[in-house]
Amino acid sequence: MVLQSIRDRLHGIIAIFIFAILIIPFAFVGVNSYFTSDAQNAVALVNEQEITVDQFNRSFQNYRRRMQAQLGTSFDPEMFDQLVVRRQFLDQMINEELMSQVSVESGLAVSNDRLAQEIRGLAGFEVDGEFNVDVYQQRLASMGMTPQQFENDMRASLVMDQFPRVIAQSAISTDWEMREYARLQEQQRSFRAIIVPARPGPDTADETDESEPVDSETTEPAEEAVAEAAPEMEISEEDILAWYEENSTDYLSEEQVIIEYLELDAAMLGGAIEPEEEQLRARFEEQQARFVTPEARLASHILIEVPTDAPQVDVDTARQAAEDLAERAEAGEDFAVLARESSQDIGSAEEGGDLGWIEPGYMVQAFEDALYELTPENPISEPIKTGFGWHVINLREIRPSEGMTYAEAREILLAEYQAEADERRFLEQADRMIDIIYEDPTTLSAAAEELGLAVQEAGPFSRNGGELGVAANMEVVNAAFSDLVLAQGAVSDPVDLGTNHIVVVRLKEHLPEALKPLEEVRDEVIAAVER
Incomplete structure (x- = not known):
């Protein structure tokens, strides 16, 4: 996520400057332009190997068809049209390309016999425990794959699998370590115990010989006998006060804070932006290859x-x-x-x-x-x-080849346009909010007034967080207890709560660790003295 990445890496004026630079291309062209540029452009460069727009679109469409075949009626087209899904798929392609390059450089390969053995060992292609060719063909067809495609993908996957597995299996154990591990695993211990009454009564010594081991099965009756024989112990106020003062660190309240915060969420910025019909038609013409089955x-x-x-x-x-x-x-x-x-x-x-x-x-x-x-x-x-x-x-x-008409593709194009517009609007608002806060990092009022946001409040909560709202998010809790907020009294860096959803926090009140009043912890003190 854009803002979270910036927050994780940079602080202060440098962060504001770089963030402003990043806003420019998104504001003018939108995120989707990275997926819909000319076929000769690359959406990613992995070392010297390009992943082109065509490769990405083709792979993503194949993935989409396979998921539709797998999910059947549960398939949600809108979910697979979201920008975040396309980003995740591109990340996956980059990771696979990296692993492929490393595997090839390392000279790893998979023989045909090994490939056949792995395929025949997949439970999804078995009938009564035996590999079945018909099931193999049907399952692949349902995923929109041919046997050749599946075998190529399987071979590539096995090759890439070898590299991390070889590293993981390269650890060695000495003979001494193996013997010590076996000794500890097979170790057994036995013990005997005696009961020592905490407050023995006058007749306890005659009834129980402390030097004599007591079987665990007689423990409960013996404890009951001791409880009956033991007289009630009276605890004086002096004893209570002395314990409370000597063990004061046991009765400290947790450090807590109350915060003010501004929340910026793309989903809450207003109604959807409706594009001109000509804009959608132009997009359709530019991206027509997406809607064509070759x-x-x-x-x-x-x-x-x-x-x-x-x-x-x-x-x-x-x-x-x-x-x-x-x-x-x-x-x-x-x-x-x-x-x-x-x-x-x-x-x-x-x-x-x-x-x-x-x-x-x-x-x-x-x-x-x-x-x-x-x-x-x-x-x-x-x-x-x-x-x-x-x-x-x-x-x-x-x-x-078959293709969707403009009317059939319009809903997809409209949803993408609106998602990009929402993201641009969110980024513009986030950029402006950061600029305003940078001008005066001790208050949220100016940003709230200009952007039409409400200054909200949360807390008190400790370093362990709260149960509800932003206080339940540990990223927010960490920001609230950071040096920037707690010690310097400044507004925090943006905290990412999700896609196009951020929050900035400011300390309203600090409740430091303090000794609880005796009356509040009297029962705890008495119980401790009795123990």
């Missing part, structure tokens, strides 16, 4: 694997095998049968090479280019070389 192609393939470091003779041999299979398919042999017999793609071979529906961006470029050059009249490709080996592709069906 042409998809139903395809199968046969893979003849070739290791990346294979000698040229092996590469040529594999190519010849792929050419022979392509010729047999063109001659009329059943492509699915050829794939089952010859394909080395463990994920699709048993399904006759079926890859499901493929959209642009799902496959490596060479494979995608070859697939989209095929036609219903010429559905079999020549052998295509990728990093996996040689492919023979069979085009089975073409699904034309």
